[in-house]
Amino acid sequence: MEPVIGYFHFDRQGEINLTPLQIxxxxxxxxxxxxxxxxxxVRKIQGEQLDKKYLEKHKVMGTPRSFNExxxxxxxxxxxxxxxxAVHPGYTLAGKTGTAQNRGKDHSVFMGFAPVESPKIAxxxxxxxxxxxxxxxxxxxxxMMEQYINGKLTPHDEAQAASIQKRHISYPFRQKLSMADxxxxxxxxxxxxxxxxxxxxREKQNMEAKQRERELxxxxxxxxxxKNQQPLNDPIIRMEDEVKIxxxxxxxxxxxxxxGKKKDRENR
Numbered sequence: 001m002e003p004v005i006g007y008f009h010f011d012r013q014g015e016i017n018l019t020p021l022q023i024x025x026x027x028x029x030x031x032x033x034x035x036x037x038x039x040x041x042v043r044k045i046q047g048e049q050l051d052k053k054y055l056e057k058h059k060v061m062g063t064p065r066s067f068n069e070x071x072x073x074x075x076x077x078x079x080x081x082x083x084x085x086a087v088h089p090g091y092t093l094a095g096k097t098g099t100a101q102n103r104g105k106d107h108s109v110f111m112g113f114a115p116v117e118s119p120k121i122a123x124x125x126x127x128x129x130x131x132x133x134x135x136x137x138x139x140x141x142x143x144m145m146e147q148y149i150n151g152k153l154t155p156h157d158e159a160q161a162a163s164i165q166k167r168h169i170s171y172p173f174r175q176k177l178s179m180a181d182x183x184x185x186x187x188x189x190x191x192x193x194x195x196x197x198x199x200x201x202r203e204k205q206n207m208e209a210k211q212r213e214r215e216l217x218x219x220x221x222x223x224x225x226x227k228n229q230q231p232l233n234d235p236i237i238r239m240e241d242e243v244k245i246x247x248x249x250x251x252x253x254x255x256x257x258x259x260g261k262k263k264d265r266e267n268r
Contacts, residue, residue: 020124023111027122030074031094031113033067035059075116082134083112086142087157091115091149093142097133105129105169110137114145121148129169139164 021039029036040054074094077083083095095112108130113122123141130136143161146153153161 020126023109023126024122024124027111027113027124028119029060030067030070031119031122033064033071034062071116074112078112082132083110083138083142085134086112086138087146087154087160088114088142089146089150089154089157092117093145095138095141097138099132100126102129106131108136109133110141112141112145114149121145127169136164136167 025036025039035057037057038054040050042050044050071094074083074096075092077097078086078088078093078095082097083093086093086095091114093112093114094116095110098109098111100107100109106129108125108127110125110133111123113119123145125137125141125144127136127140139160143153143157143164146157
């Protein structure tokens with residue numbers, strides 16, 4: 001039997017603390033009759049090997065007989081129970097519906113795998129506020145398994161899929177919110193508003209900081225450009241002139257001194 005890795009649909013989590021991925025992995029355990037691989041989204045990488053933790057087989061408690069009993073019950077559900085409307089052309093399907101209780105309309109849940117004899121896919125579907133598991137969970141899950149196994153849908157099932165896509169879940173709350181729930185929702189709303197305000201302030205501050213940095217850089221570049229373009233009417237030449245004048249003055253002073261000394265000698 002080919003090992004099954006669980007697939008899941010609609011990422012939500014209820015009060016029982018089970019995610020659709022965990023439920024799909026439970027379906028894979030039942031399909032494999034007692035073992036599973038750590039769920040992952042990549043089957044293989046060209047030129048590389050997957051991490052060993054994704055290739056290790058994890059066995060769970062339970063006897064082959066117990067798993068066969070569970071599989072038989074799930075097959076029975078698909079044949080004449082709550083999963084009776086599941087489509088499975090050309091193969092046998094095992095499934096279990098669920099109706100997750102909710103303060104408003106219940107959530108529609110389905111978990112199953114197929115083909116039963118040589119499983120290739122296990123799936124969990126969770127449709128928020130979808131009602132009974134047979135209403136949304138079963139048809140969506142079975143259509144996805146059919147597409148995965150056969151690579152296409154039959155014309156009848158394509159029409160069913162199109163019909164499901166056009167459905168819209170809309171309903172009022174069946175009961176008024178309690179004061180505690182109302183206060184909690186108001187608090188969450190205020191916290192979210194504060195978070196959004198802080199985020200906007202941070203974004204504005206970051207934009208202003210970047211603008212200031214850009215302006216400073218432009219000012220430095222302009223100053224550097226202006227400095228490079230200045231004509232050489234240059235302090236260096238003026239300095240040379242000053243040195244030249246100073247040298248000439250020194251020579252004149254030296255001549256005067258020499259002449260003075262010469263006169264002194266002549267007078268003596």
